[in-house]
Amino acid sequence: MEVETVTREKVIGWIKDWAKKNGNLAHIEKVQGLNGGWEKWAQVELALYINSDDVPGVLAIREQPVYKDNSWHVDLLINPNDTALDQTILLELKCLNRYLNVPKPDDLLTKIWADVERNSQRKTEWANSPLLAVALGHGKAMWDVAKSKFMENPLVSPGKTTLLVIDEATEFWGITYSP
Secondary structure (H helix, E strand, O other), rough: OOOOOOOOOHHHHHHHHHHHHHHHHHHHHHHHOOOOOOOOHHHHHHHHHHHHOOOEEEEEEEEEEOEEEOOOOEEEEEOOOOOOOOHOOOEEEEEEEOOOOOOOOHHHHHHHHHHHHHHHOOHHHHHHOOEEEEEEEEEEHHHHHHHHHHOOOOOOOOEEEEEEEEEEEOOEEEEEEOO
């Protein structure tokens, strides 16, 4: 099996592919209203997709202790099988709950920035692994608020932020940030 090179751009593409594959947008529509949110579900489903034959030669592992504080875990660690740590992408996900409106967009963005700031607290062996923070949500009203709040943040700079609409018909969207 040929080993895939893992980049932030490829991870973003895999998230888009996962969301559109096998009715996942319909599943997302259903799970995002569940009590407790849908982030853990998205982590598991995205890891299963990345570990499938759709993404050969890549391994996704959930909840890995890459930070100095062992109570903090990266949502997904994504790397080509058996490769150097500096070729590993650390993925932090945040998923906005549309129906319960919790967390509100401001809360969601605060949590994204907490993940980004935690980036400086990595264990030495993970220091060179790129971080990708991704916020996922649903609904045009939430997209408009999240987009404007995200772009107003002083940490945001051109080239580090990508606003992507994954599926306009279902209003599923994402914002990525790469420090």
